[in-house]
Amino acid sequence: MNRTSECLFQEARQVIAGGVNSPVRAFGSVRSLPRFIQRASGSKIYDTDGREYIDYVLSWGPMILGHGHPRVVDAIRTAAEKGTSYGAPTELETSMGILIKEAFPAIELMRMVSSGTEATMSAIRLARGYTGKDKIVKFDGCYHGHADSLLVKAGSGVVTYGIPGSPGVPAALAALTFSLPFNDIEAFEETIALQGNDIACVIVEPVPGNMGVVLPEPGFLERIRELTAKNGILLIFDEVITGFRLTYGGYQTMKGIVPDLTCLGKIIGGGLPVGAFGGRKEIMDCLAPTGPVYQAGTLSGNPLAMAAGFATLKMLKELRKEYDSLNKKAEYLCREIKLLFDKRGFPVTLNQSGSLFTPFFTSDRVTDLISAQKSDTGFFIRFFQGMMERGIYLAPSAFEAVFLSFAHTTSDIEKTVEMMEDTLNHL
Numbered sequence: 001m002n003r004t005s006e007c008l009f010q011e012a013r014q015v016i017a018g019g020v021n022s023p024v025r026a027f028g029s030v031r032s033l034p035r036f037i038q039r040a041s042g043s044k045i046y047d048t049d050g051r052e053y054i055d056y057v058l059s060w061g062p063m064i065l066g067h068g069h070p071r072v073v074d075a076i077r078t079a080a081e082k083g084t085s086y087g088a089p090t091e092l093e094t095s096m097g098i099l100i101k102e103a104f105p106a107i108e109l110m111r112m113v114s115s116g117t118e119a120t121m122s123a124i125r126l127a128r129g130y131t132g133k134d135k136i137v138k139f140d141g142c143y144h145g146h147a148d149s150l151l152v153k154a155g156s157g158v159v160t161y162g163i164p165g166s167p168g169v170p171a172a173l174a175a176l177t178f179s180l181p182f183n184d185i186e187a188f189e190e191t192i193a194l195q196g197n198d199i200a201c202v203i204v205e206p207v208p209g210n211m212g213v214v215l216p217e218p219g220f221l222e223r224i225r226e227l228t229a230k231n232g233i234l235l236i237f238d239e240v241i242t243g244f245r246l247t248y249g250g251y252q253t254m255k256g257i258v259p260d261l262t263c264l265g266k267i268i269g270g271g272l273p274v275g276a277f278g279g280r281k282e283i284m285d286c287l288a289p290t291g292p293v294y295q296a297g298t299l300s301g302n303p304l305a306m307a308a309g310f311a312t313l314k315m316l317k318e319l320r321k322e323y324d325s326l327n328k329k330a331e332y333l334c335r336e337i338k339l340l341f342d343k344r345g346f347p348v349t350l351n352q353s354g355s356l357f358t359p360f361f362t363s364d365r366v367t368d369l370i371s372a373q374k375s376d377t378g379f380f381i382r383f384f385q386g387m388m389e390r391g392i393y394l395a396p397s398a399f400e401a402v403f404l405s406f407a408h409t410t411s412d413i414e415k416t417v418e419m420m421e422d423t424l425n426h427l
Protein backbone atom coordinates (compact mmCIF):
# COMPACT_ATOMS: atom_id res chain seq x y z
CA MET A 1 0.00 0.00 0.00
CA ASN A 2 1.34 3.43 -0.92
CA ARG A 3 1.61 6.14 1.64
CA THR A 4 -1.07 8.81 1.38
CA SER A 5 -0.47 12.31 0.09
CA GLU A 6 -1.32 13.58 3.56
CA CYS A 7 1.40 11.48 5.16
CA LEU A 8 3.93 12.39 2.46
CA PHE A 9 3.16 16.08 2.83
CA GLN A 10 3.74 15.90 6.56
CA GLU A 11 7.09 14.25 5.95
CA ALA A 12 8.02 16.72 3.23
CA ARG A 13 7.43 19.61 5.59
CA GLN A 14 10.21 18.31 7.83
CA VAL A 15 12.80 18.78 5.10
CA ILE A 16 11.41 21.13 2.43
CA ALA A 17 10.32 24.67 3.25
CA GLY A 18 6.52 24.62 3.27
CA GLY A 19 6.66 21.03 2.05
CA VAL A 20 6.86 22.10 -1.60
CA ASN A 21 9.47 23.43 -4.00
CA SER A 22 7.14 26.04 -5.54
CA PRO A 23 4.44 27.83 -3.50
CA VAL A 24 1.21 27.19 -5.45
CA ARG A 25 1.82 23.44 -5.22
CA ALA A 26 0.93 23.57 -1.52
CA PHE A 27 -2.80 24.07 -2.31
CA GLY A 28 -2.87 26.56 0.59
CA SER A 29 -5.19 29.02 -1.13
CA VAL A 30 -7.80 26.32 -1.79
CA ARG A 31 -7.68 25.01 1.77
CA SER A 32 -6.71 21.56 0.53
CA LEU A 33 -3.71 19.31 0.81
CA PRO A 34 -1.44 18.83 -2.18
CA ARG A 35 -1.70 15.55 -4.03
CA PHE A 36 1.61 13.72 -4.18
CA ILE A 37 2.01 12.39 -7.68
CA GLN A 38 3.18 8.93 -8.47
CA ARG A 39 3.10 9.02 -12.25
CA ALA A 40 1.38 10.58 -15.25
CA SER A 41 0.55 9.39 -18.73
CA GLY A 42 -1.17 11.17 -21.61
CA SER A 43 -3.95 13.35 -20.21
CA LYS A 44 -3.98 11.56 -16.85
CA ILE A 45 -2.14 12.07 -13.61
CA TYR A 46 -2.15 9.61 -10.70
CA ASP A 47 -1.56 10.38 -7.03
CA THR A 48 -0.06 8.11 -4.39
CA ASP A 49 -3.52 7.59 -2.89
CA GLY A 50 -4.40 5.61 -5.99
CA ARG A 51 -6.61 8.22 -7.61
CA GLU A 52 -6.70 9.06 -11.31
CA TYR A 53 -7.32 12.58 -12.58
CA ILE A 54 -7.77 14.21 -15.95
CA ASP A 55 -4.94 16.75 -15.77
CA TYR A 56 -5.64 20.37 -16.74
CA VAL A 57 -2.47 21.72 -15.12
CA LEU A 58 0.02 19.87 -17.34
CA SER A 59 2.95 20.87 -15.13
CA TRP A 60 1.68 24.47 -15.47
CA GLY A 61 1.84 24.40 -19.25
CA PRO A 62 4.79 22.44 -20.64
CA MET A 63 3.09 19.09 -21.32
CA ILE A 64 1.19 20.09 -24.47
CA LEU A 65 1.82 16.63 -25.95
CA GLY A 66 0.47 14.98 -22.81
CA HIS A 67 2.58 13.23 -20.19
CA GLY A 68 5.25 10.74 -21.13
CA HIS A 69 4.95 11.08 -24.89
CA PRO A 70 6.88 8.05 -26.23
CA ARG A 71 8.98 10.11 -28.65
CA VAL A 72 10.02 12.52 -25.92
CA VAL A 73 10.78 9.73 -23.45
CA ASP A 74 12.84 7.90 -26.10
CA ALA A 75 14.80 11.04 -26.86
CA ILE A 76 15.60 11.53 -23.17
CA ARG A 77 16.60 7.89 -22.72
CA THR A 78 18.86 7.93 -25.78
CA ALA A 79 20.49 11.15 -24.61
CA ALA A 80 20.98 9.90 -21.05
CA GLU A 81 22.90 6.91 -22.30
CA LYS A 82 25.48 9.27 -23.79
CA GLY A 83 26.05 11.16 -20.55
CA THR A 84 23.89 13.74 -18.85
CA SER A 85 25.94 16.94 -18.92
CA TYR A 86 29.22 18.04 -20.49
CA GLY A 87 29.54 21.77 -19.88
CA ALA A 88 30.58 22.02 -23.52
CA PRO A 89 28.58 22.76 -26.67
CA THR A 90 26.65 20.07 -28.55
CA GLU A 91 25.13 19.93 -32.04
CA LEU A 92 21.68 19.45 -30.53
CA GLU A 93 21.67 23.00 -29.10
CA THR A 94 22.07 24.35 -32.64
CA SER A 95 19.37 22.03 -34.03
CA MET A 96 17.02 23.20 -31.29
CA GLY A 97 17.95 26.81 -32.01
CA ILE A 98 17.19 26.36 -35.72
CA LEU A 99 13.70 25.03 -34.93
CA ILE A 100 12.97 27.95 -32.59
CA LYS A 101 14.29 30.50 -35.07
CA GLU A 102 12.13 29.07 -37.86
CA ALA A 103 9.06 29.43 -35.68
CA PHE A 104 10.04 32.86 -34.30
CA PRO A 105 11.57 34.95 -37.10
CA ALA A 106 12.13 37.85 -34.65
CA ILE A 107 14.68 35.68 -32.85
CA GLU A 108 17.87 36.07 -34.86
CA LEU A 109 20.12 34.83 -32.06
CA MET A 110 19.25 33.19 -28.78
CA ARG A 111 20.60 31.71 -25.58
CA MET A 112 19.34 28.58 -23.85
CA VAL A 113 18.90 28.70 -20.09
CA SER A 114 17.31 26.39 -17.55
CA SER A 115 14.07 28.16 -16.61
CA GLY A 116 11.68 30.91 -17.63
CA THR A 117 12.92 32.97 -14.71
CA GLU A 118 16.46 32.86 -16.04
CA ALA A 119 15.21 33.84 -19.49
CA THR A 120 13.36 36.96 -18.32
CA MET A 121 16.03 37.93 -15.79
CA SER A 122 18.72 37.70 -18.47
CA ALA A 123 16.62 39.53 -21.05
CA ILE A 124 16.09 42.41 -18.61
CA ARG A 125 19.82 42.62 -17.84
CA LEU A 126 20.58 42.57 -21.54
CA ALA A 127 18.02 45.31 -22.24
CA ARG A 128 19.56 47.46 -19.50
CA GLY A 129 23.06 46.78 -20.75
CA TYR A 130 22.14 47.49 -24.36
CA THR A 131 20.22 50.71 -23.73
CA GLY A 132 22.30 51.96 -20.82
CA LYS A 133 19.05 52.69 -18.96
CA ASP A 134 17.80 51.20 -15.67
CA LYS A 135 14.01 51.52 -15.45
CA ILE A 136 11.63 48.86 -16.71
CA VAL A 137 7.89 48.63 -17.29
CA LYS A 138 5.73 45.61 -16.62
CA PHE A 139 2.00 45.10 -16.13
CA ASP A 140 0.02 44.29 -12.98
CA GLY A 141 -0.77 40.58 -12.74
CA CYS A 142 1.77 39.53 -15.35
CA TYR A 143 4.25 37.04 -13.96
CA HIS A 144 7.73 36.81 -15.39
CA GLY A 145 9.37 34.44 -12.94
CA HIS A 146 10.79 35.37 -9.56
CA ALA A 147 13.78 37.59 -10.33
CA ASP A 148 13.93 40.64 -8.01
CA SER A 149 13.07 43.30 -10.60
CA LEU A 150 10.00 41.42 -11.73
CA LEU A 151 8.34 40.60 -8.41
CA VAL A 152 6.43 43.86 -8.36
CA LYS A 153 2.64 43.41 -8.52
CA ALA A 154 3.25 40.03 -10.09
CA GLY A 155 0.80 37.29 -11.00
CA SER A 156 0.80 33.52 -10.42
CA GLY A 157 1.53 32.51 -6.81
CA VAL A 158 2.07 36.15 -5.87
CA VAL A 159 -1.54 37.03 -6.66
CA THR A 160 -2.83 33.65 -5.46
CA TYR A 161 -1.41 34.29 -2.01
CA GLY A 162 -2.10 38.04 -2.11
CA ILE A 163 1.53 39.06 -1.70
CA PRO A 164 1.86 42.62 -3.07
CA GLY A 165 5.61 42.48 -3.59
CA SER A 166 8.14 40.35 -1.82
CA PRO A 167 10.24 41.14 1.24
CA GLY A 168 13.82 40.64 0.21
CA VAL A 169 13.48 42.68 -2.95
CA PRO A 170 15.41 45.89 -2.18
CA ALA A 171 13.17 48.96 -2.36
CA ALA A 172 15.83 50.68 -4.45
CA LEU A 173 15.53 47.96 -7.07
CA ALA A 174 11.72 47.75 -6.96
CA ALA A 175 11.66 51.52 -7.50
CA LEU A 176 13.11 50.94 -10.96
CA THR A 177 10.12 48.79 -11.97
CA PHE A 178 6.90 50.51 -13.04
CA SER A 179 3.92 48.20 -13.00
CA LEU A 180 0.91 49.44 -14.97
CA PRO A 181 -2.63 48.13 -15.43
CA PHE A 182 -2.79 45.75 -18.41
CA ASN A 183 -4.88 47.07 -21.32
CA ASP A 184 -4.64 50.64 -20.02
CA ILE A 185 -3.01 52.35 -22.96
CA GLU A 186 -3.40 55.82 -21.43
CA ALA A 187 -1.45 54.87 -18.32
CA PHE A 188 1.22 53.48 -20.62
CA GLU A 189 1.36 56.59 -22.82
CA GLU A 190 1.62 58.79 -19.76
CA THR A 191 4.48 56.75 -18.29
CA ILE A 192 6.37 56.90 -21.55
CA ALA A 193 5.79 60.63 -21.86
CA LEU A 194 7.14 61.24 -18.35
CA GLN A 195 9.84 58.59 -18.02
CA GLY A 196 10.53 57.37 -21.55
CA ASN A 197 14.13 58.55 -21.54
CA ASP A 198 14.99 56.40 -18.52
CA ILE A 199 13.19 53.21 -19.53
CA ALA A 200 15.26 50.32 -20.83
CA CYS A 201 12.45 47.94 -21.69
CA VAL A 202 8.84 46.95 -21.47
CA ILE A 203 8.17 43.31 -20.64
CA VAL A 204 4.73 41.84 -21.25
CA GLU A 205 2.96 38.51 -21.55
CA PRO A 206 1.13 39.18 -24.84
CA VAL A 207 -1.75 37.06 -23.54
CA PRO A 208 -1.34 37.12 -19.77
CA GLY A 209 -1.95 33.71 -18.25
CA ASN A 210 -0.85 34.36 -14.69
CA MET A 211 -3.81 36.40 -13.43
CA GLY A 212 -5.98 33.88 -15.19
CA VAL A 213 -6.19 34.33 -18.95
CA VAL A 214 -6.68 37.95 -20.02
CA LEU A 215 -6.85 39.01 -23.65
CA PRO A 216 -5.11 42.10 -24.97
CA GLU A 217 -7.59 44.69 -26.25
CA PRO A 218 -7.29 45.33 -30.00
CA GLY A 219 -4.42 47.71 -30.62
CA PHE A 220 -2.95 47.59 -27.10
CA LEU A 221 0.19 45.64 -27.93
CA GLU A 222 0.53 47.35 -31.31
CA ARG A 223 0.54 50.76 -29.63
CA ILE A 224 3.13 49.54 -27.12
CA ARG A 225 5.29 48.39 -30.02
CA GLU A 226 4.93 51.73 -31.73
CA LEU A 227 5.76 53.83 -28.65
CA THR A 228 8.67 51.68 -27.48
CA ALA A 229 10.27 51.83 -30.94
CA LYS A 230 9.85 55.61 -31.03
CA ASN A 231 11.50 56.06 -27.63
CA GLY A 232 14.47 53.71 -27.88
CA ILE A 233 12.87 51.27 -25.45
CA LEU A 234 13.19 47.53 -26.04
CA LEU A 235 10.01 45.49 -26.15
CA ILE A 236 10.26 42.05 -24.55
CA PHE A 237 7.51 39.53 -25.20
CA ASP A 238 7.41 36.95 -22.44
CA GLU A 239 6.03 34.00 -24.40
CA VAL A 240 7.00 31.44 -21.77
CA ILE A 241 3.37 30.26 -21.71
CA THR A 242 2.14 31.35 -25.14
CA GLY A 243 5.15 30.08 -27.11
CA PHE A 244 4.08 26.98 -29.09
CA ARG A 245 0.87 26.98 -27.03
CA LEU A 246 -1.48 29.01 -29.24
CA THR A 247 0.08 28.01 -32.55
CA TYR A 248 3.36 26.56 -33.82
CA GLY A 249 5.21 29.78 -33.01
CA GLY A 250 4.10 32.57 -30.74
CA TYR A 251 1.49 35.25 -30.27
CA GLN A 252 3.92 37.51 -32.14
CA THR A 253 3.88 35.30 -35.23
CA MET A 254 0.08 35.08 -35.19
CA LYS A 255 -0.30 38.85 -34.98
CA GLY A 256 2.77 40.02 -36.83
CA ILE A 257 4.06 42.11 -33.93
CA VAL A 258 7.86 42.05 -33.81
CA PRO A 259 9.34 42.42 -30.32
CA ASP A 260 13.04 43.16 -29.78
CA LEU A 261 13.49 40.24 -27.41
CA THR A 262 11.44 37.14 -26.71
CA CYS A 263 11.48 34.84 -23.69
CA LEU A 264 10.50 31.21 -23.97
CA GLY A 265 10.25 28.32 -21.53
CA LYS A 266 7.74 25.66 -20.47
CA ILE A 267 6.75 23.88 -23.74
CA ILE A 268 10.20 24.23 -25.35
CA GLY A 269 11.65 22.02 -22.61
CA GLY A 270 9.16 19.19 -23.14
CA GLY A 271 8.91 18.77 -19.35
CA LEU A 272 12.61 19.26 -18.61
CA PRO A 273 14.07 22.49 -17.21
CA VAL A 274 14.56 24.81 -20.20
CA GLY A 275 14.18 28.46 -21.00
CA ALA A 276 15.47 30.58 -23.84
CA PHE A 277 15.70 34.23 -24.71
CA GLY A 278 16.60 35.80 -27.99
CA GLY A 279 16.00 38.56 -30.47
CA ARG A 280 17.78 41.00 -32.74
CA LYS A 281 21.38 40.06 -33.46
CA GLU A 282 22.61 43.54 -32.66
CA ILE A 283 21.18 43.25 -29.14
CA MET A 284 22.16 39.63 -28.55
CA ASP A 285 25.73 40.42 -29.58
CA CYS A 286 26.04 42.47 -26.38
CA LEU A 287 26.15 39.19 -24.44
CA ALA A 288 29.47 37.78 -23.31
CA PRO A 289 31.66 36.46 -24.86
CA THR A 290 30.89 38.70 -27.89
CA GLY A 291 29.94 41.68 -25.74
CA PRO A 292 30.17 42.85 -22.14
CA VAL A 293 26.77 41.80 -20.64
CA TYR A 294 27.35 38.72 -18.53
CA GLN A 295 25.05 35.71 -18.59
CA ALA A 296 25.99 32.05 -18.09
CA GLY A 297 24.80 28.64 -16.85
CA THR A 298 26.47 25.38 -15.83
CA LEU A 299 23.51 23.38 -17.14
CA SER A 300 22.40 25.73 -19.93
CA GLY A 301 21.69 23.74 -23.09
CA ASN A 302 21.82 20.54 -21.07
CA PRO A 303 21.74 17.54 -23.44
CA LEU A 304 18.76 15.84 -21.75
CA ALA A 305 16.77 19.06 -21.70
CA MET A 306 17.65 19.80 -25.34
CA ALA A 307 16.70 16.25 -26.36
CA ALA A 308 13.29 16.55 -24.69
CA GLY A 309 12.76 20.03 -26.12
CA PHE A 310 13.87 19.12 -29.62
CA ALA A 311 11.67 16.00 -29.71
CA THR A 312 8.72 18.07 -28.47
CA LEU A 313 9.18 20.85 -31.01
CA LYS A 314 9.64 18.38 -33.88
CA MET A 315 6.47 16.61 -32.87
CA LEU A 316 4.61 19.92 -32.59
CA LYS A 317 5.86 20.93 -36.02
CA GLU A 318 4.28 17.78 -37.42
CA LEU A 319 1.11 18.60 -35.50
CA ARG A 320 1.01 22.26 -36.50
CA LYS A 321 -2.20 21.82 -38.51
CA GLU A 322 -3.80 20.18 -35.47
CA TYR A 323 -3.61 23.24 -33.21
CA ASP A 324 -7.00 24.24 -34.61
CA SER A 325 -8.67 21.12 -33.34
CA LEU A 326 -6.88 21.44 -29.99
CA ASN A 327 -8.14 25.00 -29.68
CA LYS A 328 -11.64 23.87 -30.66
CA LYS A 329 -11.65 21.51 -27.69
CA ALA A 330 -11.03 24.49 -25.42
CA GLU A 331 -13.79 26.46 -27.19
CA TYR A 332 -16.16 23.55 -26.69
CA LEU A 333 -15.32 23.29 -22.98
CA CYS A 334 -15.84 27.03 -22.55
CA ARG A 335 -19.25 26.87 -24.25
CA GLU A 336 -20.33 23.97 -22.05
CA ILE A 337 -19.12 25.71 -18.89
CA LYS A 338 -21.04 28.84 -19.82
CA LEU A 339 -24.21 26.79 -20.40
CA LEU A 340 -23.87 24.91 -17.10
CA PHE A 341 -23.31 28.11 -15.14
CA ASP A 342 -26.01 30.13 -16.90
CA LYS A 343 -28.57 27.38 -16.32
CA ARG A 344 -27.99 27.72 -12.58
CA GLY A 345 -27.62 31.48 -12.50
CA PHE A 346 -23.98 31.22 -11.37
CA PRO A 347 -21.93 34.11 -12.71
CA VAL A 348 -19.05 33.19 -14.99
CA THR A 349 -16.89 34.99 -17.53
CA LEU A 350 -14.73 32.88 -19.80
CA ASN A 351 -11.52 34.23 -21.24
CA GLN A 352 -10.02 31.90 -23.82
CA SER A 353 -7.05 32.01 -26.12
CA GLY A 354 -6.20 28.85 -28.03
CA SER A 355 -5.96 25.92 -25.64
CA LEU A 356 -5.70 28.23 -22.63
CA PHE A 357 -8.70 29.53 -20.74
CA THR A 358 -9.90 30.70 -17.35
CA PRO A 359 -13.42 30.73 -15.99
CA PHE A 360 -13.68 33.80 -13.76
CA PHE A 361 -16.53 33.61 -11.29
CA THR A 362 -17.92 37.05 -11.97
CA SER A 363 -20.38 38.36 -14.55
CA ASP A 364 -18.17 41.37 -15.37
CA ARG A 365 -15.64 41.50 -18.18
CA VAL A 366 -12.13 40.59 -17.10
CA THR A 367 -9.51 42.77 -18.79
CA ASP A 368 -6.87 43.35 -16.10
CA LEU A 369 -5.80 42.35 -12.60
CA ILE A 370 -8.42 44.45 -10.81
CA SER A 371 -11.30 42.91 -12.78
CA ALA A 372 -9.76 39.42 -12.46
CA GLN A 373 -9.77 39.83 -8.71
CA LYS A 374 -13.56 40.22 -8.79
CA SER A 375 -13.71 36.47 -9.34
CA ASP A 376 -15.39 34.86 -6.34
CA THR A 377 -12.52 32.96 -4.70
CA GLY A 378 -14.82 31.36 -2.09
CA PHE A 379 -16.84 29.86 -4.94
CA PHE A 380 -13.63 28.80 -6.64
CA ILE A 381 -12.49 26.85 -3.57
CA ARG A 382 -15.71 24.83 -3.46
CA PHE A 383 -15.66 24.34 -7.22
CA PHE A 384 -12.02 23.24 -7.16
CA GLN A 385 -12.59 20.78 -4.31
CA GLY A 386 -15.67 19.34 -6.03
CA MET A 387 -13.78 18.84 -9.27
CA MET A 388 -10.79 17.23 -7.51
CA GLU A 389 -13.09 14.80 -5.69
CA ARG A 390 -14.50 13.84 -9.10
CA GLY A 391 -11.13 13.25 -10.74
CA ILE A 392 -10.60 16.58 -12.51
CA TYR A 393 -7.22 18.13 -11.63
CA LEU A 394 -7.33 21.92 -11.92
CA ALA A 395 -4.76 24.53 -10.92
CA PRO A 396 -5.34 25.31 -7.24
CA SER A 397 -5.97 29.00 -7.87
CA ALA A 398 -8.73 31.13 -9.35
CA PHE A 399 -5.98 33.10 -11.14
CA GLU A 400 -4.39 30.45 -13.31
CA ALA A 401 -5.15 29.05 -16.73
CA VAL A 402 -6.72 25.74 -17.65
CA PHE A 403 -4.32 23.98 -20.05
CA LEU A 404 -5.28 21.38 -22.65
CA SER A 405 -3.00 18.95 -24.42
CA PHE A 406 -3.06 17.00 -27.68
CA ALA A 407 -3.54 13.93 -25.48
CA HIS A 408 -6.92 15.08 -24.14
CA THR A 409 -9.56 13.00 -25.89
CA THR A 410 -13.17 13.82 -26.64
CA SER A 411 -14.17 11.41 -23.92
CA ASP A 412 -11.89 13.24 -21.43
CA ILE A 413 -13.67 16.45 -22.33
CA GLU A 414 -17.13 14.86 -22.07
CA LYS A 415 -16.27 13.38 -18.70
CA THR A 416 -15.01 16.76 -17.51
CA VAL A 417 -18.32 18.40 -18.46
CA GLU A 418 -20.25 15.64 -16.72
CA MET A 419 -18.17 15.98 -13.54
CA MET A 420 -18.59 19.72 -13.64
CA GLU A 421 -22.35 19.38 -13.88
CA ASP A 422 -22.30 17.08 -10.87
CA THR A 423 -20.01 19.45 -8.96
CA LEU A 424 -22.30 22.40 -9.64
CA ASN A 425 -25.36 20.39 -8.61
CA HIS A 426 -23.75 19.84 -5.21
CA LEU A 427 -22.57 23.42 -4.58
Ligand SMILES: *Cc1c(COP(=O)(O)O)cnc(C)c1O
Pocket residue numbers: 114115116117118120143144145146205209210238239240241265266275
Ligand atom coordinates in the same frame (compact mmCIF):
# COMPACT_ATOMS: atom_id res chain seq x y z
C1 LIG B 1 6.17 30.23 -15.75
C2 LIG B 1 6.47 31.58 -16.28
C3 LIG B 1 7.73 32.16 -16.10
C4 LIG B 1 8.79 31.57 -15.23
O1 LIG B 1 9.24 30.34 -15.69
P1 LIG B 1 9.94 29.32 -14.65
O2 LIG B 1 10.40 28.22 -15.51
O3 LIG B 1 8.87 28.95 -13.66
O4 LIG B 1 11.04 30.07 -13.99
C5 LIG B 1 7.99 33.35 -16.74
N1 LIG B 1 7.05 33.95 -17.48
C6 LIG B 1 5.82 33.43 -17.66
C7 LIG B 1 4.85 34.11 -18.54
C8 LIG B 1 5.49 32.23 -17.04
O5 LIG B 1 4.26 31.74 -17.17
